[in-house]
Amino acid sequence: MSTINYSEKIPNNVNLGEDRTLQRALEQWQPNFIQWWDDVGPDGSTNFDVYLRTAVSVDPNGWAQFDHVKMRDYRWGIFLNPGDAERKVHFGDHAGERAWQDVPGEHRANLRRIIVTQGDTEPASVEQQRHLGLTCPSQYDLRNLFQVNVEEGRHLWAMVYLLHKYFGRDGRDEADALLQRTSGDANNPRILGAFNEQTPDWLAFFMFTYFTDRDGKFQLSALAESAFDPLARTTKFMLTEEAHHMFVGESGVSRVVARTAQVMNELKTDDAAKIRAAGAIDLGTVQRYLNFHYSVTIDLFGADQSSNAATFYSSGLKGRYEEGKRGDDHVLKGQTYKVLEVQNGQLVEKDVPMLNALNEVLRDDFIKDSVAGVGRWNRVLEKAGIPTRLAVPHKAFNRQIGALAGIKMSPEGRVVSETEWAAKKNEWLPSADDFAFVASLMGRVVDPGKFAGWIAPPVMGINRQPVDFEYVRFG
Ligand code: BYC
Numbered sequence: 001m002s003t004i005n006y007s008e009k010i011p012n013n014v015n016l017g018e019d020r021t022l023q024r025a026l027e028q029w030q031p032n033f034i035q036w037w038d039d040v041g042p043d044g045s046t047n048f049d050v051y052l053r054t055a056v057s058v059d060p061n062g063w064a065q066f067d068h069v070k071m072r073d074y075r076w077g078i079f080l081n082p083g084d085a086e087r088k089v090h091f092g093d094h095a096g097e098r099a100w101q102d103v104p105g106e107h108r109a110n111l112r113r114i115i116v117t118q119g120d121t122e123p124a125s126v127e128q129q130r131h132l133g134l135t136c137p138s139q140y141d142l143r144n145l146f147q148v149n150v151e152e153g154r155h156l157w158a159m160v161y162l163l164h165k166y167f168g169r170d171g172r173d174e175a176d177a178l179l180q181r182t183s184g185d186a187n188n189p190r191i192l193g194a195f196n197e198q199t200p201d202w203l204a205f206f207m208f209t210y211f212t213d214r215d216g217k218f219q220l221s222a223l224a225e226s227a228f229d230p231l232a233r234t235t236k237f238m239l240t241e242e243a244h245h246m247f248v249g250e251s252g253v254s255r256v257v258a259r260t261a262q263v264m265n266e267l268k269t270d271d272a273a274k275i276r277a278a279g280a281i282d283l284g285t286v287q288r289y290l291n292f293h294y295s296v297t298i299d300l301f302g303a304d305q306s307s308n309a310a311t312f313y314s315s316g317l318k319g320r321y322e323e324g325k326r327g328d329d330h331v332l333k334g335q336t337y338k339v340l341e342v343q344n345g346q347l348v349e350k351d352v353p354m355l356n357a358l359n360e361v362l363r364d365d366f367i368k369d370s371v372a373g374v375g376r377w378n379r380v381l382e383k384a385g386i387p388t389r390l391a392v393p394h395k396a397f398n399r400q401i402g403a404l405a406g407i408k409m410s411p412e413g414r415v416v417s418e419t420e421w422a423a424k425k426n427e428w429l430p431s432a433d434d435f436a437f438v439a440s441l442m443g444r445v446v447d448p449g450k451f452a453g454w455i456a457p458p459v460m461g462i463n464r465q466p467v468d469f470e471y472v473r474f475g
Contacts, residue, residue: 116177393412
């Protein structure tokens with residue numbers, strides 16, 4: 001079951017050939033997907049041969065094969081982690097019952113909504129990143145961008161398979177709509193806020209893959225607990241791909257910070273203007289990008305109190321991060337959780353029923369994980385003898401979703417007036433000037449082993465290849 005059949009038009013390990021109707025329906029969706037890739041996928045990349053990894057099996061060891069391929073010919077397919085016939089639902093009102101191999105009628109609408117929301121983010125991110133290849137800082141980075149892009153395409157396939165197989169005509173319509181919404185489109189935008197923002201430059205890309213792909217890690221982990229077994233198995237496999245995306249983000253920002261620290265030491269200055277004049281990105285700009293991507297990403301977890309979240313959990317559709325490792329009753333009735341609320345213009349903590357606060361529980365798990373990586377960036381500064389430190393802003397900073405959307409907050413967590421917000425906004429979030437400066441650095445470096453001046457080279461290459469390997473052949 002874990003071996004992937006590449007002889008079929010749609011590579012898969014779900015015996016697609018045995019279900020002709022489903023196979024035909026997906027084969028009809030496939031050219032629309034390719035059309036979408038051609039229209040809004042990576043700009044100007046059609047003839048490139050890219051050193052990509054492709055899944056060859058879903059076994060934890062050795063699922064990946066590396067080769068130069070054209071992205072259009074990437075073997076997008078449907079790969080589920082191996083099933084366990086004995087698997088039981090392990091949280092919520094159905095705990096102890098057999099995991100579902102089909103969709104129970106009463107949970108159909110909610111499951112469809114979750115799968116569509118998940119599926120919508122995948123093509124959105126490809127659309128957001130489509131112009132970045134034109135300004136890559138190196139071949140190594142270009143290859144990583146393209147790897148992320150093809151895997152997001154595959155994640156779309158993962159959700160489309162579930163929609164087609166388990167949701168009939170509605171599912172097919174939703175699968176079509178996933179190719180019709182467009183990131184940032186005024187009339188038909190993507191579903192969630194962060195996926196309609198722009199990713200205008202590589203600093204934004206690294207922040208996005210560090211923070212926003214980490215939302216992917218936490219949401220997919222919560223779905224990997226689902227009572228609906230096909231969803232759990234497909235998201236488990238997606239998580240193995242997601243790990244590389246977060247690596248691209250974490251190491252990317254780390255290399256930017258390393259280069260900036262080097263320039264600061266060479267010039268013996270922390271003056272942003274001088275650092276910029278030397279072609280590096282000053283730490284103030286890095287911090288403002290961080291503030292932006294962190295705040296729009298924590299919005300992705302939804303409202304702090306949500307009856308949807310309670311229903312999703314109690315009915316077994318979506319668990320918590322690492323549900324199986326938690327020591328409580330996995331039903332959570334009568335338990336409480338602390339959320340922040342605005343009262344008379346100030347933040348106060350309030351105990352609310354935990355079931356309703358599960359979006360906040362997941363957001364808090366995400367926050368802990370994000371902060372750890374920021375600490376690793378700070379160690380780069382520390383080692384270089386630079387006293388400045390990066391930090392995630394307060395949870396209520398720049399929020400648009402949930403109770404905290406009603407308050408203006410400084411990154412340090414001080415409630416501020418509208419007037420102060422307007423005056424300081426450009427110190428806290430990237431300004432037009434910051435974007436213009438970062439854009440001015442975005443050249444296009446494509447000689448093997450060469451890197452743009454604003455980013456340090458990586459410590460090692462991909463798949464034990466040297467850093468100056470020809471990761472992309474431009475055809
Ligand atoms: N922007 O009761 P609430 C990834 C809507 S990332 C705009 O809190 P709920 C990836 C919400 O839809 C992982 N709207 O909602 C990363 C609802 O609308 P309706 C993606 C928002 O259902 C990088 C209303 O506000 N996966 O994989 O509890 C690259 C009330 O909100 C936002 C998932 O998200 C927002 N930020 O929670 C590529 C998992 N937040 O119905 C890929 C599936 C909320 O009233 N999704 N709203 O019109 C879910 O589990 C839930 O839908 C959410 C929302 C957690 C997102």
